[in-house]
Amino acid sequence: xxxxxxxxxxxxxxxxxxxxxxxxxxxxxxxxxxxxxxxxxxxxxxxxxxxxxxxxxxxxxxxxxxxxxxxxxxxxxxxxxxxxxxxxxxxxxxxxxxxxxxxxxxxxxxxxxxxxxxxxxxxxxxxxxxxxxxxxxxxxxxxxxxxxxxxxxxx
Ligand code: RB5
Numbered sequence: 303x304x305x306x307x308x309x310x311x312x313x314x315x316x317x318x319x320x321x322x323x324x325x326x327x328x329x330x331x332x333x334x335x336x337x338x339x340x341x342x343x344x345x346x347x348x349x350x351x352x353x354x355x356x357x358x359x360x361x362x363x364x365x366x367x368x369x370x371x372x373x374x375x376x377x378x379x380x381x382x383x384x385x386x387x388x389x390x391x392x393x394x395x396x397x398x399x400x401x402x403x404x405x406x407x408x409x410x411x412x413x414x415x416x417x418x419x420x421x422x423x424x425x426x427x428x429x430x431x432x433x434x435x436x437x438x439x440x441x442x443x444x445x446x447x448x449x450x451x452x453x454x455x456x457x
Contacts, residue, residue, distance in 0.1 A: 307335035310432065311366035313353035317374025318416030319344045321424055325370060325414075328425050334432075337366050354382040361410050362388030368432060369411035376415035383411045387453060390446075395419055400427040404434035406442050 310329055314322035319341055326336050339357040341348050350373040361369040369391075371379035376393040383391035391411035394400045395418065403409035412431045414424050436442070 307333065309335035309337050309366045311337045311339060311357045311360050311369040313339035313357035313369070314372035314416065315341060315348050315350040315353060316344055316346050318372025318379070318414065321372050321414060321416035321421055324421040325424060325428055329428070350378045351382045354379045355386060358383045358386035358389045358391070358411055362386055370414065370428060371411055372414045372416045374415060374417040376413040376418065380413040383413065394427050394431070397426055397430050400430035401434035404431060405437055408436040408446055
Protein backbone atom coordinates (compact mmCIF):
# COMPACT_ATOMS: atom_id res chain seq x y z
CA UNK A 303 0.00 0.00 0.00
CA UNK A 304 1.36 3.43 -0.95
CA UNK A 305 1.00 5.98 1.84
CA UNK A 306 0.23 9.60 0.98
CA UNK A 307 3.34 11.73 1.35
CA UNK A 308 3.41 14.73 3.67
CA UNK A 309 4.01 17.70 1.35
CA UNK A 310 6.33 20.50 2.43
CA UNK A 311 6.27 23.86 0.65
CA UNK A 312 9.57 25.58 -0.07
CA UNK A 313 10.49 28.96 -1.57
CA UNK A 314 13.61 31.05 -1.99
CA UNK A 315 14.93 34.14 -3.70
CA UNK A 316 18.42 34.32 -5.20
CA UNK A 317 19.99 34.52 -1.72
CA UNK A 318 18.42 31.19 -0.72
CA UNK A 319 18.40 29.49 -4.10
CA UNK A 320 21.33 27.14 -3.48
CA UNK A 321 20.14 26.09 -0.02
CA UNK A 322 16.62 25.49 -1.38
CA UNK A 323 18.02 22.98 -3.85
CA UNK A 324 19.94 21.11 -1.18
CA UNK A 325 17.05 21.03 1.30
CA UNK A 326 14.55 19.97 -1.40
CA UNK A 327 16.75 17.02 -2.32
CA UNK A 328 17.16 16.00 1.33
CA UNK A 329 13.40 16.24 1.90
CA UNK A 330 12.69 14.00 -1.09
CA UNK A 331 15.28 11.46 0.05
CA UNK A 332 13.64 11.47 3.49
CA UNK A 333 10.29 10.59 1.88
CA UNK A 334 8.52 13.96 1.90
CA UNK A 335 6.67 15.42 -1.03
CA UNK A 336 8.02 18.85 -1.98
CA UNK A 337 5.98 21.68 -3.50
CA UNK A 338 8.44 24.22 -4.87
CA UNK A 339 7.19 27.81 -5.14
CA UNK A 340 10.35 29.05 -6.86
CA UNK A 341 12.61 30.66 -7.70
CA UNK A 342 13.18 28.08 -10.44
CA UNK A 343 16.41 29.63 -11.68
CA UNK A 344 19.01 31.88 -10.16
CA UNK A 345 18.10 35.48 -10.97
CA UNK A 346 20.28 37.85 -8.91
CA UNK A 347 17.67 40.63 -8.95
CA UNK A 348 14.58 38.64 -8.00
CA UNK A 349 12.39 39.58 -5.00
CA UNK A 350 11.61 37.28 -2.04
CA UNK A 351 7.90 38.27 -1.71
CA UNK A 352 7.22 36.84 -5.19
CA UNK A 353 8.00 33.35 -3.89
CA UNK A 354 7.41 33.56 -0.14
CA UNK A 355 3.87 34.98 -0.33
CA UNK A 356 2.46 32.18 -2.57
CA UNK A 357 4.16 29.63 -0.30
CA UNK A 358 2.69 31.27 2.79
CA UNK A 359 -0.81 31.36 1.27
CA UNK A 360 -0.55 27.63 0.52
CA UNK A 361 0.43 26.94 4.14
CA UNK A 362 -2.39 29.14 5.49
CA UNK A 363 -4.90 27.36 3.21
CA UNK A 364 -3.68 23.92 4.29
CA UNK A 365 -2.47 22.99 0.79
CA UNK A 366 0.92 22.02 2.19
CA UNK A 367 1.77 20.80 5.69
CA UNK A 368 4.37 23.48 6.56
CA UNK A 369 6.62 25.92 4.75
CA UNK A 370 10.31 26.67 4.44
CA UNK A 371 11.18 30.16 3.23
CA UNK A 372 14.77 31.07 2.43
CA UNK A 373 16.43 34.32 1.44
CA UNK A 374 19.98 35.55 2.02
CA UNK A 375 19.57 36.40 5.68
CA UNK A 376 16.12 34.88 6.25
CA UNK A 377 14.88 38.25 7.48
CA UNK A 378 13.03 39.44 4.39
CA UNK A 379 11.40 36.05 3.93
CA UNK A 380 10.18 36.16 7.53
CA UNK A 381 8.83 39.70 7.23
CA UNK A 382 6.90 38.76 4.08
CA UNK A 383 5.56 35.45 5.44
CA UNK A 384 4.20 37.06 8.59
CA UNK A 385 2.08 39.47 6.52
CA UNK A 386 -0.07 36.55 5.33
CA UNK A 387 -3.03 35.85 7.59
CA UNK A 388 -2.64 32.57 9.45
CA UNK A 389 1.13 32.48 9.19
CA UNK A 390 3.37 32.22 12.23
CA UNK A 391 6.88 32.49 10.91
CA UNK A 392 10.32 32.91 12.45
CA UNK A 393 13.92 33.09 11.33
CA UNK A 394 15.56 30.06 12.92
CA UNK A 395 19.28 29.53 13.43
CA UNK A 396 19.41 27.07 16.36
CA UNK A 397 18.06 23.53 16.85
CA UNK A 398 16.15 24.31 20.05
CA UNK A 399 14.06 27.09 18.53
CA UNK A 400 13.35 24.96 15.45
CA UNK A 401 11.19 22.62 17.53
CA UNK A 402 10.21 24.90 20.39
CA UNK A 403 8.81 27.43 17.91
CA UNK A 404 6.32 24.77 16.83
CA UNK A 405 5.63 23.27 20.25
CA UNK A 406 4.92 26.57 22.00
CA UNK A 407 4.04 29.00 19.20
CA UNK A 408 2.67 26.81 16.40
CA UNK A 409 5.22 28.14 13.88
CA UNK A 410 4.10 27.00 10.43
CA UNK A 411 6.70 28.68 8.19
CA UNK A 412 10.36 28.41 9.16
CA UNK A 413 12.75 30.88 7.57
CA UNK A 414 16.42 30.23 6.93
CA UNK A 415 19.31 32.42 5.83
CA UNK A 416 20.92 30.85 2.80
CA UNK A 417 24.00 33.04 3.22
CA UNK A 418 24.17 32.45 6.97
CA UNK A 419 23.27 28.85 7.79
CA UNK A 420 25.19 25.97 6.22
CA UNK A 421 23.20 23.10 4.74
CA UNK A 422 24.11 20.53 7.40
CA UNK A 423 22.80 22.72 10.21
CA UNK A 424 19.88 23.81 8.03
CA UNK A 425 18.86 20.18 7.58
CA UNK A 426 18.98 19.59 11.36
CA UNK A 427 16.75 22.65 11.80
CA UNK A 428 14.33 21.40 9.14
CA UNK A 429 14.07 17.96 10.76
CA UNK A 430 13.40 19.49 14.18
CA UNK A 431 10.78 21.81 12.68
CA UNK A 432 8.94 19.06 10.81
CA UNK A 433 9.00 16.52 13.64
CA UNK A 434 7.66 18.96 16.24
CA UNK A 435 3.98 19.28 17.19
CA UNK A 436 2.16 22.19 18.82
CA UNK A 437 1.05 21.67 22.46
CA UNK A 438 -2.21 23.45 21.63
CA UNK A 439 -3.51 23.72 25.18
CA UNK A 440 -3.30 25.81 28.35
CA UNK A 441 -0.98 28.79 28.37
CA UNK A 442 0.21 28.12 24.83
CA UNK A 443 -3.31 28.34 23.44
CA UNK A 444 -4.07 31.40 25.60
CA UNK A 445 -1.07 33.24 24.16
CA UNK A 446 -1.82 32.36 20.57
CA UNK A 447 -5.48 33.30 21.04
CA UNK A 448 -4.23 36.81 21.88
CA UNK A 449 -2.17 36.87 18.69
CA UNK A 450 -5.15 35.61 16.69
CA UNK A 451 -7.34 38.37 18.15
CA UNK A 452 -4.79 40.95 17.06
CA UNK A 453 -4.65 39.47 13.58
CA UNK A 454 -8.44 39.62 13.28
CA UNK A 455 -8.55 43.23 14.56
CA UNK A 456 -6.20 44.27 11.77
CA UNK A 457 -8.76 43.40 9.05
C1 RB5 B 1 19.76 39.56 -0.92
O1 RB5 B 1 19.30 40.30 -1.98
C2 RB5 B 1 18.96 39.79 0.32
O2 RB5 B 1 18.58 41.10 0.45
C3 RB5 B 1 17.73 38.89 0.40
O3 RB5 B 1 17.99 37.60 -0.07
C4 RB5 B 1 17.29 38.68 1.83
O4 RB5 B 1 18.39 38.38 2.63
C5 RB5 B 1 16.48 39.72 2.44
O5 RB5 B 1 16.22 39.72 3.64
